[in-house]
Amino acid sequence: MTTQFEPLLEPIRTKGNVVLATHLNPDGDALGSLLGLADILELMGKRVFRYLEKPVSQLYSFIPGSDLAETGLDDLAEFVRQSGDDIMCIALDCGDRKRLGKYGPELLKIRPFLVIDHHKGNDGFGDFAWIDPKRSSTGEMIFDLAAELGQAVSDKAAYALFTAIVTDTGSFRYESTTAHTFDVARQLVNLGVQPDLVSRNIYDNFTAERLQLMQRVLATLEILHDGRIAVILVTREMLDQTGCTMEDTENFINLPRAITTVQVAVFLKETAEDMVSVSMRAKDTCDVADIASRFGGGGHRNAAGFRAADTTVDSVWQRLFPVLQQGMDH
Numbered sequence: 272m273t274t275q276f277e278p279l280l281e282p283i284r285t286k287g288n289v290v291l292a293t294h295l296n297p298d299g300d301a302l303g304s305l306l307g308l309a310d311i312l313e314l315m316g317k318r319v320f321r322y323l324e325k326p327v328s329q330l331y332s333f334i335p336g337s338d339l340a341e342t343g344l345d346d347l348a349e350f351v352r353q354s355g356d357d358i359m360c361i362a363l364d365c366g367d368r369k370r371l372g373k374y375g376p377e378l379l380k381i382r383p384f385l386v387i388d389h390h391k392g393n394d395g396f397g398d399f400a401w402i403d404p405k406r407s408s409t410g411e412m413i414f415d416l417a418a419e420l421g422q423a424v425s426d427k428a429a430y431a432l433f434t435a436i437v438t439d440t441g442s443f444r445y446e447s448t449t450a451h452t453f454d455v456a457r458q459l460v461n462l463g464v465q466p467d468l469v470s471r472n473i474y475d476n477f478t479a480e481r482l483q484l485m486q487r488v489l490a491t492l493e494i495l496h497d498g499r500i501a502v503i504l505v506t507r508e509m510l511d512q513t514g515c516t517m518e519d520t521e522n523f524i525n526l527p528r529a530i531t532t533v534q535v536a537v538f539l540k541e542t543a544e545d546m547v548s549v550s551m552r553a554k555d556t557c558d559v560a561d562i563a564s565r566f567g568g569g570g571h572r573n574a575a576g577f578r579a580a581d582t583t584v585d586s587v588w589q590r591l592f593p594v595l596q597q598g599m600d601h
């Protein structure tokens with residue numbers, strides 16, 4: 272689905288109070304687009320509630336405004352009550368209403384409910400949705416929205432949006448990176464962003480424990496299907512042994528993906544006792560969003576995933592592997 276942004280402009284121009292939300296386990300684009308838009312809306316004179324299910328992880332705490340995120344349902348309810356009818360909610364980078372998290376139903380009660388996103392599988396939930404799967408990142412879309420609204424972007428918001436773009440494009444390396452992406456990045460640098468500072472915070476900002484976890488995860492590497500499929504695994508036990516959390520595994524999937532012959536990299540995560548989360552990254556023509564959708568998940572053509580309950584990593588892999596092989600062979 273692709274939709275235009277015009278229908279969103281009227282509520283964004285007129286409503287005085289805004290709740291911003293994003294998807295569960297927010298990545299750099301989710302946090303960067305949320306915190307960047309929050310700053311832009313506050314400069315327009317609005318009151319903004321930056322809703323997140325959990326406080327911003329250590330990895331992204333460098334993004335300006337990350338300390339302003341709020342996690343309490345009571346605080347959210349109070350903000351909504353004080354706002355009366357002069358309110359809207361905007362969900363950012365969230366491809367599916369179910370991914371809004373545990374307070375999703377409360378968030379969806381706020382009307383109008385707006386959606387700004389670039390996930391291919393987004394069905395256009397909410398009252399007004401601007402969805403453009405050709406965009407590199409939600410952060411890139413927020414920059415264009417600010418321009419359309421005639422609102423200047425502060426250096427803080429510029430840092431947040433640049434972080435969103437850098438993380439979702441893998442530092443301008445993925446297929447979704449366009450001339451427009453570079454044009455937005457150029458303007459953000461003109462606004463004061465130092466790309467090396469962002470890179471250092473994203474890529475050179477890890478704990479020794481994370482590297483120890485990486486050793487264990489890489490020890491599980493299997494290369495299959497004539498070298499075209501690579502799979503890695505993280506278990507709860509590995510997290511316990513190293514004192515890490517699942518957040519520490521972000522970007523591990525890029526390591527198997529980097530093998531020359533690999534067309535699809537798969538990361539199997541034992542997220543709880545009987546819960547499995549699967550991330551897939553593809554190169555070339557294989558469409559992993561299509562494969563993920565067959566397991567109730569979604570994402571982009573080259574980056575997608577799904578979750579499975581009441582199961583084990585082994586049984587998920589036994590179901591997924593044949594589907595992957597088939598998906599690559601036609």
Ligand SMILES: [Mn+2]
Binds near residue numbers: 301364407409
């Ligand atoms: Mn995104």
